[in-house]
Every structure is written in structure tokens, then in C-alpha cells.
Amino acid sequence: MKTPFSMLVTVAWRNLWRNHRRSLIMLAAIAIGLWGMIWMTALMRGMVDQMIDDAISTLSGHIQIHAPGYLDDPSVEHTIAAVADNPELDKLLHSPEVTAWSQRIRVPAVIRSERDVYGITLVGIDPQRERGLSFIADSVVSGHYLESVNDQHVLLGRKLVEQLETKLGRRIVILSQDPDNNIAERGFRIGGIYDTDLQATETTYVFAGIETVRRMLKMGSGVSEISLLGHDYRNVDGLAAEVRAVAGTAETSTWLQLDPYMASMLDVMDGFIIVWFCIIFLALSFGLINTLLMAVFERTREIGLIQALGMPPGNILLMVLVESSIMLLIGLLAGNLLSWLTLLPIRDGIDISAVAQGLEWAGMSSILLPAVKTSDVLLANGIVLVLGVLASLFPAWRASRKVPVEAITRIWQ
Amino acid sequence: MNSTAVSCRKVNKIFAQGELAVHALTSIDLDIASGGFVCLSGPSGSGKTTLLNMIGGLDRPTDGEITVAGQRIDRMSMSDLAELRLQHIGFVFQAYNLIPVLSARENVEFVMQLQGVPSSERRDRAMAILAEVGLQGMEDRRPGELSGGQQQRVAVARAIVSKPALILADEPTANLDSVTAEKLMQLMRDLNSQIGTTFVISTHDKLMMSYAKRLLKLHDGRIIDDIIQDDRQE
Ligand SMILES: Nc1ncnc2c1ncn2[C@@H]1O[C@H](COP(=O)(O)OP(=O)(O)O)[C@@H](O)[C@H]1O
Ligand SMILES: [Mg+2]
Numbered sequence: 001m002k003t004p005f006s007m008l009v010t011v012a013w014r015n016l017w018r019n020h021r022r023s024l025i026m027l028a029a030i031a032i033g034l035w036g037m038i039w040m041t042a043l044m045r046g047m048v049d050q051m052i053d054d055a056i057s058t059l060s061g062h063i064q065i066h067a068p069g070y071l072d073d074p075s076v077e078h079t080i081a082a083v084a085d086n087p088e089l090d091k092l093l094h095s096p097e098v099t100a101w102s103q104r105i106r107v108p109a110v111i112r113s114e115r116d117v118y119g120i121t122l123v124g125i126d127p128q129r130e131r132g133l134s135f136i137a138d139s140v141v142s143g144h145y146l147e148s149v150n151d152q153h154v155l156l157g158r159k160l161v162e163q164l165e166t167k168l169g170r171r172i173v174i175l176s177q178d179p180d181n182n183i184a185e186r187g188f189r190i191g192g193i194y195d196t197d198l199q200a201t202e203t204t205y206v207f208a209g210i211e212t213v214r215r216m217l218k219m220g221s222g223v224s225e226i227s228l229l230g231h232d233y234r235n236v237d238g239l240a241a242e243v244r245a246v247a248g249t250a251e252t253s254t255w256l257q258l259d260p261y262m263a264s265m266l267d268v269m270d271g272f273i274i275v276w277f278c279i280i281f282l283a284l285s286f287g288l289i290n291t292l293l294m295a296v297f298e299r300t301r302e303i304g305l306i307q308a309l310g311m312p313p314g315n316i317l318l319m320v321l322v323e324s325s326i327m328l329l330i331g332l333l334a335g336n337l338l339s340w341l342t343l344l345p346i347r348d349g350i351d352i353s354a355v356a357q358g359l360e361w362a363g364m365s366s367i368l369l370p371a372v373k374t375s376d377v378l379l380a381n382g383i384v385l386v387l388g389v390l391a392s393l394f395p396a397w398r399a400s401r402k403v404p405v406e407a408i409t410r411i412w413q
Numbered sequence: 414m415n416s417t418a419v420s421c422r423k424v425n426k427i428f429a430q431g432e433l434a435v436h437a438l439t440s441i442d443l444d445i446a447s448g449g450f451v452c453l454s455g456p457s458g459s460g461k462t463t464l465l466n467m468i469g470g471l472d473r474p475t476d477g478e479i480t481v482a483g484q485r486i487d488r489m490s491m492s493d494l495a496e497l498r499l500q501h502i503g504f505v506f507q508a509y510n511l512i513p514v515l516s517a518r519e520n521v522e523f524v525m526q527l528q529g530v531p532s533s534e535r536r537d538r539a540m541a542i543l544a545e546v547g548l549q550g551m552e553d554r555r556p557g558e559l560s561g562g563q564q565q566r567v568a569v570a571r572a573i574v575s576k577p578a579l580i581l582a583d584e585p586t587a588n589l590d591s592v593t594a595e596k597l598m599q600l601m602r603d604l605n606s607q608i609g610t611t612f613v614i615s616t617h618d619k620l621m622m623s624y625a626k627r628l629l630k631l632h633d634g635r636i637i638d639d640i641i642q643d644d645r646q647e
Pocket of ligand 1 (some may be wrong): 426429430434435437454455457458459460461462463464
């Protein structure tokens with residue numbers, strides 16, 4: 001025996017609006033709960049995306065190749081063959097799977113101005129290849145970017161220029177070690193100054209043409225690292241395996257391996273999102289269960305009545321579930337609309353520079369761009385709907401277990 | 414009319430009220446023939462409601478056997494009982510008979526809908542039966558917009574619309590004024606004689622009792638008198 005579904009929906013729908021105030025409060029709670037889930041996730045995802053973006057464009061790329069031992073001791077001795085000397089790698093780097101790549105010489109060095117001395121990392125780059133791969137080309141704020149692999153100028157971070165008390169066009173001296181452990185020293189003119197969100201980057205990296213650095217260090221044809229970009233930072237393992245296959249004895253690492261801090265940050269964020277969803281949902285489900293229990297309790301008589309008239313217990317359970325599903329669906333609709341309306345005005349990002357100073361350690365920049373991911377929105381909706389229906393099972397079960405006589409003796413006496 | 418609509422054998426119902434055991438029904442033996450029009454009378458607390466609950470499968474006896482429409486119902490499952498009520502029994506309660514969110518017509522259609530009657534037929538039958546109980550033009554009103562007497566007539570309409578073999582009514586006129594009450598009794602009596610539906614009605618109103626073909630008097634959970642009074646039958 002089956003109750004027509006249309007009847008269940010009709011009765012559930014009308015029952016829902018019997019207590020306007022209670023239903024509206026519940027709908028608002030569902031909507032705001034969903035909004036809280038979507039909004040918070042969008043901001044957190046935006047934050048993480050930005051951090052990853054920064055990390056990747058701060059030289060790491062998606063995948064890097066180094067000589068074994070370089071990561072522990074990034075010295076001039078640990079070099080790998082340049083791309084031109086590895087035809088298989090050369091072929092892979094020019095395949096459509098790779099969107100950008102470059103090779104670098106990267107050594108610890110000391111920089112000296114007339115006033116001060118600092119420890120830095122000297123990076124010899126191929127200026128044209130770095131475009132689209134790293135931040136350097138887009139970050140020059142005064143002077144000009146490096147022109148070729150033989151450029152005689154250096155690029156310094158703004159903060160470092162400040163600390164050295166020097167300025168654009170002045171000369172500085174860079175000291176490092178050549179492969180024979182002799183001091184290598186060379187004077188450079190400051191050709192450009194770059195600016196990033198992270199002061200640590202500005203004070204660490206000094207860029208010069210890769211061939212100029214090679215001559216200064218009296219190196220052979222090797223390089224310190226090869227960095228490349230695939231299509232999606234979340235999905236780099238396949239490409240990494242291909243690179244590893246042609247990299248010979250060199251070590252291939254993904255950005256996640258190179259930046260364990262970022263990797264654990266990502267895990268923490270994912271965990272936080274789940275915890276956040278659960279907190280909101282718990283609050284919601286208490287409200288939902290209570291609302292439904294109240295509604296069921298108030299309707300003891302009519303539930304007894306429809307059972308007495310012959311509606312099977314299973315259908316009474318279904319009726320309460322239909323009522324809560326309708327409520328959940330309307331609430332979710334409103335919540336999605338609310339999320340969309342409130343995310344629209346900030347889709348170009350919100351300026352958080354007021355608090356960015358404090359957040360800089362976490363690798364954040366000062367414009368926060370919310371990232372709405374379909375999967376997050378679906379997850380939030382799905383969690384509320386599925387768990388919401390599950391939470392209504394208890395009140396629904398209570399309703400269906402009302403033995404008719406108990407519900408009806410209230411009438412008959 | 415010699416078939417039996419309802420039969421009870423040694424039916425006992427004991428309610429446990431804390432430490433106390435209340436014997437609501439004691440050793441009830443009863444046969445009600447099809448087409449009967451039976452009144453249960455007796456003072457408040459005599460067990461009328463309890464007996465109707467047992468016959469209607471709304472509650473189970475502590476022991477004894479109950480047969481309705483040829484089926485033993487005392488040990489039936491909840492959903493089988495629901496099915497039996499749906500197919501064979503119409504109910505009229507003392508009050509709160511109707512589903513508040515449904516109109517008079519929808520309330521009458523409710524049982525037919527559960528039975529799977531197609532919607533156009535359902536509608537026609539509901540309209541006809543509402544006209545028959547004198548509620549023409551009020552089909553779309555919700556219970557809250559009807560008087561007590563009108564609500565009871567909707568309940569009777571719903572009980573009879575799918576022509577069940579048995580209609581159980583527990584003090585259906587208790588909340589009505591005497592004129593309305595008498596009209597309702599007359600309506601049920603007419604249906605009994607026209608369609609042959611078996612009625613079991615509880616009341617403690619003398620006037621109502623006078624409509625009965627058979628009058629059962631209850632006291633402290635026992636049947637103390639069983640009077641056949643066919644004089645009112647035309
Ligand atoms: N659910 C119950 N729990 C305990 N006692 C009950 C219950 N229902 C009825 N009784 C008792 O059973 C007796 C018969 O009650 P009832 O059948 O309602 O009488 P009537 O309908 O004739 O007034 C009364 O003493 C009443 O208190
Ligand atoms: Mg009673």
C-alpha cells in the first residue's frame with residue numbers, strides 16, 4: 001500500500017507553513033548556515049590559492065630538478081647538465097604538457113654596498129624564460145628588467161636596497177665561491193628594483209643574467225636548477241614522473257615536496273574546512289531536529305488520526321522527511337542566492353592590507369581574492385541536505401511510532 | 414443479514430497505571446451482525462472507548478480474540494492493521510476528526526487517495542457525498558472555517574465515502590447541540606438502512622440511544638445489558 005507522493009508533498013508543504021515564524025526562522029538558519037559555509041570556504045580557498053600562487057611564482061614552479069645533494073647544500077658544486085645537454089628532457093620541456101620552464105644558477109653569496117653587507121642568494125636567470133614562470137619580470141618597479149642571459153646588471157629587492165642604503169644605478173659587489181673553493185667576486189650596477197608582497201623575498205634574492213653569473217663563478221656548462229610549470233598545481237605527480245624518467249641521476253621534486261610548510265598548511269586548511277562545515281551543520285541539525293520534534297509533538301493528534309484512517313507507519317515517516325526536505329531545499333536555495341549576492345561585490349578581491357602586515361609570515365598578500373569552487377559549494381549543499389534528512393529521521397521515526405490509540409486517546413477523552 | 418461483522422471472545426484489556434492495574438474491559442463476549450446499528454452506552458469510564466479501540470484495531474487487547482471482517486486482528490502487525498482500517502473500517506471520533514491543513518473535500522478524498530482511487534472519480538464521489546450530508550458549497554473550506562456540526566458531518570462523509578463494511582463512532586455527537594446531534598444520528602441511521610453499513614456508536618445520550626437497533630450497556634468494563642430495540646426500523 002503506497003500513499004501517493006503528491007499527497008505527501010501537499011500535506012507536508014501546508015504543514016510547513018502552519019507555523020510561519022518557526023519555519024521562517026529555520027529557513028533563515030539553513031540559509032545563513034550554508035552562506036557561512038560557502039563564504040568562509042571561498043575566502044579560505046582564496047587565501048590558500050594565493051599562498052600557493054606566491055610560493056610557485058617565488059621560483060619553485062610546479063616541478064624542479066636539482067643535483068642530488070643540492071637541496072641540503074645549495075652550493076656551486078651541485079650542478080646538473082643544462083637542458084641543451086639533455087635532449088630527452090629538452091623534448092619533454094617543449095611538449096604541450098609544459099607551459100613554461102627555465103634553468104638557473106643559484107648560489108649563496110654576500111652582497112656589499114658602500115654602507116653594509118648582507119647574505120643573499122644570487123640567482124642567475126634566463127630573463128626571457130622567466131616570464132610567465134616566476135614573479136620577477138612582473139615585479140620590477142624601477143629601472144628595468146634584465147635583458148639577456150649576458151646582462152651585466154643586477155635586480156635587487158626594494159627592501160634590500162633600503163638596507164644596503166644604496167639606490168638604482170649604484171654599484172654593489174657580490175662575493176661567492178667558485179667550484180675550486182676560491183672567492184669569486186664581481187661588481188655590478190643595480191639595473192632594476194623589484195617589489196613583492198614578501199619582504200623575505202626582497203631581502204633574499206638578487207638576480208643577474210645566468211651567463212654573467214657563470215663567468216663570475218668560473219663554472220662549466222651546468223646549472224643549479226631547472227624549474228617548470230605544468231597546467232594545474234594540484235595535479236603535478238604525473239608530469240613529475242615523466243620528468244623523473246628523463247632527468248637521469250638528477251632529483252625531481254614537486255612544489256609540495258619543496259615546500260613542506262605549504263603542504264601541511266594545505267592539509268590544515270582542508271581539515272579546517274571540514275571542521276567548519278561540521279560545526280555549522282551541528283548547530284543547524286540541533287535546530288532542525290528541535291523544530292521537527294516540536295512540529296511532530298504538536299501534531300500528535302492528527303498523526304494519530306491519519307494513522308487511524310489507515311496511513312501506514314512508513315508513510316508517516318516519509319511525510320515528515322518530505323517536510324524537512326522541502327524546508328532544506330528552500331533554505332539551500334536561499335543560502336546559495338545569499339552567497340552569490342554577497343560574493344559578487346568582492347569578486348575582484350578585498351583589500352586586507354590593514355591586517356596583511358601581521359599575516360605576512362603566512363605568505364599572504366594584501367588583496368584577498370575569494371575562490372568559489374563548485375566542488376566546495378556542492379559539498380556544502382550536499383552535507384546540509386543529506387545530513388539534514390538523516391537528522392530528521394529521528395523526529396520522523398518518533399512520529400511514525402505514535403501508536404494510534406495513544407495519539408487518539410487525547411481526542412476521545 | 415446473518416454474517417458477523419465483529420466478534421469478540423473473552424476480550425480483556427488491562428492498563429498498567431503505575432503500580433495500579435486498571436481493568437478497562439473484562440471478559441467481553443460479543444457478536445455484531447453485518448448491517449447492525451449498535452449503540453454502546455454507559456457512564457464515563459465504563460470502557461466504551463476502549464472497546465471501540467479494540468474493534469478498530471487502534472489498540473490490542475491484553476488477551477482474547479477479536480475478529481473483524483473475517484480476520485483475526487488481535488495479533489496483527491501495525492501495517493496490516495493500517496491496511497485493514499483503510500479497507501474495511503470508517504472512523505468518526507468525538508473531535509479533531511479532520512486534518513487541519515486539508516479542505517473539507519480533501520479530507521473526504523484522503524482515505525480514497527490512500528486506497529488509490531483515481532483523482533477524477535475521487536473528486537466526484539467526495540462532492541456527491543458532501544452534498545448528501547448537506548455541505549454543498551462548503552467543499553473548499555478548511556476545518557477551522559466550519560462549525561462543530563459541519564466538521565462532524567465531514568467526518569461522517571469521509572467515513573462512509575469508500576463504503577466500508579464497518580463504521581465506528583465514539584461519541585460523535587458529544588460536542589454538538591441537540592438539533593445538530595439528532596440530524597447527524599438520522600444521517601447515520603439512513604446510511605445504515607440504505608447501504609447496510611454496520612455502525613457501532615458509543616454515546617451516553619438517551620436520545621441517541623433511542624436510534625439504536627441494538628443497545629449494549631457497559632459498566633466497569635463489562636456488558637451488563639444487551640437490548641434489541643428494532644421498533645424504530647421502518
Ligand atoms: N491509556 C490508558 N491508560 C490507562 N488507563 C486507561 C487508558 N485508557 C482508558 N483507561 C481507563 O480505562 C477505563 C475505561 O476507559 P474508557 O474506555 O475511556 O471509558 P469511556 O470511553 O466509557 O469513558 C477508565 O477507567 C480509564 O481510566
Ligand atoms: Mg470515551
